[in-house]
Amino acid sequence: MTNKEAIIDRFLSYVKIDTQSDETSDTTPSTEKQWDLANKLREELQEMGMQEVTIDENAYVMATLPSNVEHEVPVIGFVSHFDTTPDFSGTNVNPQIIENYDGKDIILNKEKNIILSPDYFSDLLQYEGQTLITTDGNTLLGADDKAGITEIMEAMKYLLNNPQVKHGKIRICFTPDEEIGRGAHKFDVEKFGAEWAYTMDGSQVGELEFENFNAAGAVVKVSGKSVHPGYAKDKMINSMYIAMDFINSLPRLETPEHTEDRQGFFHLNAIEGDVEETTLHYIIRDHDREHFEARKQMMQDLAGEICNQYERDCVTVEIKDQYFNMREKVEPVMHIVNIAEEAMKQVDVTPIIKPIRGGTDGAQLSFKGLPCPNIFAGGHNFHGKYEYVPVESMQKAVEVIVKIAELTASGIQNSELKIQD
Numbered sequence: 373m374t375n376k377e378a379i380i381d382r383f384l385s386y387v388k389i390d391t392q393s394d395e396t397s398d399t400t401p402s403t404e405k406q407w408d409l410a411n412k413l414r415e416e417l418q419e420m421g422m423q424e425v426t427i428d429e430n431a432y433v434m435a436t437l438p439s440n441v442e443h444e445v446p447v448i449g450f451v452s453h454f455d456t457t458p459d460f461s462g463t464n465v466n467p468q469i470i471e472n473y474d475g476k477d478i479i480l481n482k483e484k485n486i487i488l489s490p491d492y493f494s495d496l497l498q499y500e501g502q503t504l505i506t507t508d509g510n511t512l513l514g515a516d517d518k519a520g521i522t523e524i525m526e527a528m529k530y531l532l533n534n535p536q537v538k539h540g541k542i543r544i545c546f547t548p549d550e551e552i553g554r555g556a557h558k559f560d561v562e563k564f565g566a567e568w569a570y571t572m573d574g575s576q577v578g579e580l581e582f583e584n585f586n587a588a589g590a591v592v593k594v595s596g597k598s599v600h601p602g603y604a605k606d607k608m609i610n611s612m613y614i615a616m617d618f619i620n621s622l623p624r625l626e627t628p629e630h631t632e633d634r635q636g637f638f639h640l641n642a643i644e645g646d647v648e649e650t651t652l653h654y655i656i657r658d659h660d661r662e663h664f665e666a667r668k669q670m671m672q673d674l675a676g677e678i679c680n681q682y683e684r685d686c687v688t689v690e691i692k693d694q695y696f697n698m699r700e701k702v703e704p705v706m707h708i709v710n711i712a713e714e715a716m717k718q719v720d721v722t723p724i725i726k727p728i729r730g731g732t733d734g735a736q737l738s739f740k741g742l743p744c745p746n747i748f749a750g751g752h753n754f755h756g757k758y759e760y761v762p763v764e765s766m767q768k769a770v771e772v773i774v775k776i777a778e779l780t781a782s783g784i785q786n787s788e789l790k791i792q793d
């Protein structure tokens with residue numbers, strides 16, 4: 373139903389604009405260059421015929437597609453982000469288009485011998501015969517999340533051009549700075565005015581997510597006593613050894629490299645230390661809120677135990693919550709997940725429902741009062757030179773958006789759809 377060429381053209385025009393965000397910046401957007409795409413999107417939305425097109429002082433772009441039915445329909449929203457990660461260059465993105473992919477190695481860059489191979493990235497094999505968009509090996513692609521933006525834009529264009537498809541009022545928002553965890557920070561949920569929304573920011577076709585980690589960061593400070601090593605007997609206290617006690621007392625197998633699915637972890641991210649003082653930087657992750665709280669408590673208890681053992685106040689733990697599992701906000705309104713699931717099935721996409729081992733802007737939005745599951749945008753291998761997106765997956769995402777709009781207007785609610793765990 374959606375023109376493949378139109379999707380490709382639109383996507384290419386977005387990824388060629390460098391919108392890398394910067395976590396060291398305090399401004400919003402964190403980089404000036406994000407305005408380039410934000411302003412372009414605002415113009416395109418106006419030209420397309422969307423209503424209430426706004427851009428605020430922080431570069432959040434919003435627009436409305438008015439309802440085309442008489443009866444009352446809940447206002448729904450679609451959200452994606454236009455920044456790309458600071459982890460990898462997004463300057464001079466030079467996309468390669470591989471038509472009718474043959475299932476073999478793709479040479480991204482002959483000179484540098486950079487190859488996108490199904491031997492390593494086996495997901496590629498499910499896209500045989502499809503059209504892939506890749507990088508040239510020098511940059512990321514930016515399908516995260518310019519694929520999501522492309523899909524929302526194309527879906528709105530489709531609905532504007534096809535008034536026979538019935539839908540309620542739809543709000544859309546494009547945000548800056550998602551990649552540095554701030555996409556939701558200045559999101560004006562009240563102004564957006566939707567009952568619920570979906571971020572179009574997942575990976576492979578079919579992904580539907582409404583569970584993510586509970587997350588906290590912990591800074592452990594260990595103090596020692598520095599003395600000249602030649603005169604140190606019974607005087608020196610080496611903070612690095614105490615820090616090692618702390619590290620070794622946490623469950624060694626509850627770390628990212630030993631866990632999957634809904635298993636939580638402690639992740640030692642960085643250490644700085646000398647004899648006088650050592651600092652450990654941890655992140656704590658768990659889908660289960662009780663387990664999450666227990667992990668935080670375990671770190672505090674451990675600090676207390678080590679202080680007792682050394683008979684001095686040598687370890688302090690400072691923990692800051694970062695974000696929470698949106699499941700607790702989505703479960704009471706489970707029909708919003710069911711509608712998305714049903715929409716996928718109706719356009720021949722097999723839903724893949726799984727917990728996210730990370731966070732999303734949707735989680736933060738859910739806690740700001742806008743329940744917001746995450747839907748696939750179609751890309752793979754985010755945040756690096758192997759990033760790629762099948763055009764057919766983007767097409768499917770457009771169809772899913774249109775179908776969600778239709779189903780919502782047709783009055784499908786929780787009573788009509790099976791609630792699934």
Ligand SMILES: [Zn+2]
Binds near residue numbers: 453550
């Ligand atoms: Zn993203």
